[in-house]
Amino acid sequence: MTASLKDKHILVAVCGSIAAFKACELVRALRKEGADVTVAMTRSATQFVGPATFAAFTTHPVLLEQFPADPSAGVPHVDVAEMFDAIVVAPATADMLGKAAHAIANDLISTLLNIVECPVLFVPAMNFRMWRNPATRDAVTRLRGWGRRVLDPDKGTLATLHEGMGRFPEIPAIMAEVRELLDRPQLLRGKRVLVTAGPTREPIDPVRFISNRSSGKMGYALAAAARDFGAEVTLISGPVQLEPVPGCALVSIETAEDLAAALEREIKGQDLLLMAAAVADFQAAAPAREKIRRTSRPPTLKLKPVPDLLKTLRKKFKGTVVAFSLQAGGDLETARDKLRDKGAEFIVVNFYDEPGAGFEGDTNHVWLLSSSGQEVEFPQDTKAAIARRILEFVAPHMD
Ligand SMILES: Cc1cc2nc3c(=O)[nH]c(=O)nc-3n(C[C@H](O)[C@H](O)[C@H](O)COP(=O)(O)O)c2cc1C
Incomplete structure (x- = not known):
């Protein structure tokens, strides 16, 4: 249109x-x-x-x-x-x-x-x-x-x-x-928007890590859309194969710990946090200081949970929070629980088992759920278009 x-x-x-x-x-x-x-x-x-x-x-x-x-x-x-x-x-x-x-x-x-x-x-x-x-x-x-x-x-x-x-x-x-x-109303003029994007990498030893398939494309599209809607945008990005978004400040991170530190630094004065990064849920309990050698008996990797960044942040951040949730089989119930648990105003749900949606590709299909009970579906479209639709929905609900 x-x-x-x-x-x-x-x-x-x-x-x-x-x-x-x-x-x-x-x-x-x-x-x-x-x-x-x-x-x-x-x-x-x-x-x-x-x-x-x-x-x-x-x-x-x-x-x-x-x-x-x-x-x-x-x-x-x-x-x-x-x-x-x-x-x-x-x-x-x-x-x-x-x-x-x-x-x-x-x-x-x-x-x-x-x-x-x-x-x-x-x-x-x-x-x-x-x-x-x-x-x-x-x-x-x-x-x-x-x-x-x-x-x-x-x-x-x-x-x-x-x-x-x-x-x-x-x-x-x-x-x-x-x-x-x-067609680009300045919905976010005068607002500061913080976007997180891409995967985190959790080291196992100095040369190996645990990560995920996040390409960062959804987060980068959100940063570009927020910029086009007039916001001042900071993008905290994990390791991705994408060009920086022109006009957005870029903070590069690697681990969930880096992300937590960057969020802590950058969150002050922000009006909207879009938490699109695919943050690791687990990390190695004790990453080896040196490269783990090949042995006849494979080593056992002990994992520990990564602290919940969003929950911690929510306690001090008064702005609007949009969380992201990757589910399977069209499951919205888990996302509803996550929305409540995180104390976010919105959660964007996408599905990793659906063709043309979720990680890596250029398109997505999402549901946007709000803490006030609204649930809207944005049918499959480019990540750029989905990003715009998310912001168009969220912007009027910001203070
Ligand atoms: C006949 C003529 C045609 C010109 N055509 C152009 C043009 O098409 N594009 C351009 O950038 N400058 C062109 N110029 C140069 C500009 O007019 C000149 O740089 C002027 O200082 C621009 O002022 P402004 O940017 O304040 O309008 C032309 C100059 C003349 C004399």
Whole structure:
């Protein structure tokens, strides 16, 4: 399901690219879908298209100056920054991408980009050499890392008749991105979210360990979704084969003991804990100091239970806790007991014996149970989609 643009307040920030005239078409397309559009222009942009064109298309005055000749009361750019559901920087110049990536705020648009908390989409258009310039690449990587959406420009014949990547993307592609952007309501804006992900490893000796099949994919998807919903995210991760989630602080751990210490350090000031890590239930009672040698009689491995991290944490953590439970055969009863036992507000249940769910894969099928008795099923979908649905359900129940 994609978001409707009806009555959404969208700022189209036009920069000084030869493609500035194409922003007129974008503004019209947004308006046709019911969006309330305001245009801001850089001084360079006005060299390419007159503000009167955009004023006519939008029926709003065009925002041009950070320091207008007749200053009004207050700090207008701060007020403006709070007015919009989304900002589309189109065309985005190499100059504006660089400024946004480096906290440079020396005109109205770059200042707004430094302040806004709403979703931002950059639609670059530039000479192909400008696009592949390492400084531009670096700016794009930084912005994407912070959860800003930066479209790739199209490949084709550029204004200079050069062939290359740099063309302003087609309007339908931009519109699809804008819808996608607005489909990410900032449900967790201003919230701090702590996510644990992946397995733990419990040593048997210096070279061997007990672990489990957790890939960390569900926890990483939750971290990315929480970031996209506007949260400040810390991800505590066991050993996994995944790239760090851009825009989330990463704390790497190995054992359940490391995890307990990391949780102890990181939990302060958090609003939501998503405990997706597959923490070992048992550890070696006495890990050997040296590698256990092969002998004709295999050694006996004595295990002891790992302390219950969540139960311990619950006593001091006042925020919302989402526990995770891996069951078999569609068993929800055990998870209901676990929810009560842990004192969590929610528990996500998935099943290791179900194809396309549980560990390792890219999809999942879960039940979300709440301490107030709600039980909802999220049918099989990508872990990214399931993560969003979990957060959409949980966010309104947070203080
Ligand atoms: C004719 C002409 C076309 C330009 N086209 C682009 C462009 O497509 N993309 C871009 O990044 N810069 C382009 N530039 C350079 C920008 O206009 C210049 O970097 C300007 O300082 C950008 O200012 P702004 O980011 O405040 O709009 C062009 C310059 C000229 C003179």
